[in-house]
Amino acid sequence: MVSPGSRNDDTCVVVAAYNEAAAIGEVLTSLGERFAQVVVVDDGSTDPTAVVAQRHGARVVRHPVNLGQGAALQTGLAYATAHLAPRWLVTFDADGQHHPSDAEAMLRAARQSEVQVVLGSRFLGHTDAGIGRRTMLRAAARFSALTTGLDITDAHNGLRVLRADVAAELELRLHGMSHASEVLSTIAASGWSWTEHPVTITYSDYSRAKGQRGYNALNIVFELACHRLSATS
Amino acid sequence: MIIRLLLLGALAGAAILLLRGRRTAFRLVVRRSSGIAVIVCGVVAVLWPGSTTAMAHLVGVGRGTDLVLYALCVVFLFVTITLYLRLREADDRFVRLARSVALLEAEVRRERATHAVERRHPDLAPTRSPTR
Numbered sequence: 320m321v322s323p324g325s326r327n328d329d330t331c332v333v334v335a336a337y338n339e340a341a342a343i344g345e346v347l348t349s350l351g352e353r354f355a356q357v358v359v360v361d362d363g364s365t366d367p368t369a370v371v372a373q374r375h376g377a378r379v380v381r382h383p384v385n386l387g388q389g390a391a392l393q394t395g396l397a398y399a400t401a402h403l404a405p406r407w408l409v410t411f412d413a414d415g416q417h418h419p420s421d422a423e424a425m426l427r428a429a430r431q432s433e434v435q436v437v438l439g440s441r442f443l444g445h446t447d448a449g450i451g452r453r454t455m456l457r458a459a460a461r462f463s464a465l466t467t468g469l470d471i472t473d474a475h476n477g478l479r480v481l482r483a484d485v486a487a488e489l490e491l492r493l494h495g496m497s498h499a500s501e502v503l504s505t506i507a508a509s510g511w512s513w514t515e516h517p518v519t520i521t522y523s524d525y526s527r528a529k530g531q532r533g534y535n536a537l538n539i540v541f542e543l544a545c546h547r548l549s550a551t552s
Numbered sequence: 553m554i555i556r557l558l559l560l561g562a563l564a565g566a567a568i569l570l571l572r573g574r575r576t577a578f579r580l581v582v583r584r585s586s587g588i589a590v591i592v593c594g595v596v597a598v599l600w601p602g603s604t605t606a607m608a609h610l611v612g613v614g615r616g617t618d619l620v621l622y623a624l625c626v627v628f629l630f631v632t633i634t635l636y637l638r639l640r641e642a643d644d645r646f647v648r649l650a651r652s653v654a655l656l657e658a659e660v661r662r663e664r665a666t667h668a669v670e671r672r673h674p675d676l677a678p679t680r681s682p683t684r
Contacts, residue, residue, distance in 0.1 A: 360654075378658070378662075379658065380654050380655060380657075380658040381654055381657060381658070382650055382651070382654045383650055383653050383654060383657075384650060386647050386650055386651075387647075390647050390650075390651065393651070394651045394654055394655065397651065397655065398655055398658060401655070402659075492644065494643070494647050545570075545571070
């Protein structure tokens, strides 16, 4: 095992951001304490997200128009593997709901076990989500577990650690919010080794306002059903 | 009775197209010939208005106008699905295109920044780390 530098030089954090100028500065500052390489994909923001990110020392890739979170993550992974050649990649949300310390702990777990994918789970850790949101996320996890065969507790967590070989192979085609489930079905289909790791999610008023509405779950279910039915043909 | 089979068959075909729609040469032939068939049927129906009713009775529908309405629904459904599939494909291409533009732009921006630093501090040039 290569001994990691003090700031995880062999790792690249990918942050997909859409109109996050208000929050991303703080997120990047706290990430910078533990990670040397951060790629921010500005998904066609109409606010100065890219400028703020650049000022905070991140490498910035700018989508010319808004393409969706899945597309932004895919772009970030492509940029990172092409230019930085990291051993590990971390996907991290831009709105400040994740903790860099969790990402580092997941990375440590990944290094120790050499597992290909580590998924963050708020239900193994602490979460201050309300009962409605919690129930919905549980249901989503069960749905994903049923359809992919992966026994997971949290299907829609943006915090993940991917080994370089996996990141290079991943090709997200659901460009919107359904990419989280697409990651899971790709893990199942490709037979990658994976594990879950407890993480804490902090819901601020900001992240709650930016978060998804509950009924959007139905959109995701529908999109996935179509995707999976056509994939089996 | 026959019309039920025809309509159910058309709906099943629409569902299959929606799920497994890929553009193949065979599909193109089907699309073009059905396009021609629709035009021919239209010409016949205009020249001999009574023919739609005769046709309707043949497949078990009361009036010719009803048969035309059913046909319209089915054609509309297929057109919608075909357009949806095509739009999805175009969107996919658009994302790929935008991504490559974004990656290229990031690279250009980085090159420019490196050159700007070199111009200001020529002594730093040899130690410039190669772009990995």
